[in-house]
Amino acid sequence: MTDRPAANRLPFTLPRLGLGTAPLGGLFEEVSEEEAAATLTAATEAGITYFDTAPRYGHGLAEQRLGRLSADPAPVISTKTGWLLRPRPDGSPGEVITDWTERGIRESLEASLTRLGRSAVDILYLHDPDNYPDEIRRTAYPAVRRLREEGLIRAIGFGMNHSGPLAAYVEEFEVDVVLIAGRLSLLDHEALTTLLPLCARTGTAVVVGGVFNTGLLADPAPGAMFNYRPAPAHALERARQCRALCDAYDVPLPAAxxxxxxxxxxxxxxxLGCRSAAEVTANAAAARFPVPDELWQRLARNGFVPEQLLAGRAG
Incomplete structure (x- = not known):
């Protein structure tokens, strides 16, 4: 049986499906202005009202593109901090430097607000602070608390790719929300060991990214990526086994x-990170696709779903 979560710390409700904008910043391949605009429009038409971004996504490009989105009602937006963009003298993108000082945190947020065309954002994640616990403790966390008190952000978060260090931050600080990427998927259950039970006890909301493990669970074909690298043979085989189980129930693998x-x-x-309107439409449909309890049970018997997540479900 999974832990029953404590009262959620967030002062608002997060939509169950959000759009990640790293692809709109040019992750892996460039996306044109027209394609980016069409992607964001398709998201709003699909009813998506939560958008996650970061200054590091395309050296500010993803934030700029998201800032051009006109949507009614206003969407929930999260961005990130801890890294400053330093353009070259000619104005082209330059280096990205880490800065966990209060001045750096505030400068990063102010630049993000300018690119987004907003006076505040809903969530500010401390971005990949795995190796900076002292800096987070001394300056960064106090800084984001002040930003929340000033009304420039509504919630404090941590966004990381590793659940162990993320759990340590949730244990030490009052954290409204965490974003964990790639560690809660059909192929990777790492976040279930410590992070999710802890968040359930503390009322820390959890946002999950990387559910396709960089594409492998979207389409386990030769050449697919797995956690930002070419998929090794064993991961490709497991993804194909998972797809075969889903096919037996006429359920698309991305839906599961x-x-x-x-x-x-x-x-x-x-x-979900999307780089085209077609991807948005397909993923929104997959998120709504009925997945029968019998398939979840079959996936559990084959090690893709931990049994405790199915406690209380019909089967």
Whole structure:
């Protein structure tokens, strides 16, 4: 049985499905202005009202593109801090430097607000602070608390790719929300060991990214990526086994991959990175596709879904 979550710390409700904008910043391949605009429009037409971004996504490009989105009602927006953009003298993108000082945190947020065309954002994540616990303790966390008190952000978060260090921050600080990428998927259950039970006890909302593990669970074909690298043979074979189980129930593999994290009661939202309107439409449909309990049970028997997540479900 999974832990029943404590009262959620967030002062607002996160939509169950969000759009990640790293692809709109040119992750892996460039996306044109027209394609980016069409992607964001398709998201709003699909009813997506949560958008996650960061200054590091295309050296500010993803934030700029998201800032051009006109949507009614205003969407929930999260961005990130801890890294400053330093352009070259000619104005072209330059280096990205880490800066966890109060001045750096505030400068990063102010630049993000300018690119986004907003006076505040809903969530500010401290971005990849794995190796900076002293800096987080001394300056960064106090800084984001002050930003929340000033009304420039509504919630404090940590966004990381590793659940162990993320759990340590949740244990030490009052954290409204965490974003964990790639560690709660049909192929990777790392976040279930410590992070999610802890978040359930503390009322920390959980946003899950990377449910496709960089593409492998979207399409386990030769050449697919797995956690930002070419998929090794064993991961490709496991993904194909998972797809075969889904095919037996006429369920697309992406549907199971997207809906899997939401089986845990601490998970509030799943964020999907999309680079085209077609991807948005397909992923939004997959998020709504009925997944029968019999398939979840079959996936559990084959090690893709931990049994405890299915406690209380018909089967």
């Amino acid at each position: 991959a997207i809906q899997f994290p939401l089986l845990h009661p601490a998970v509030s939202s799943v964020v």
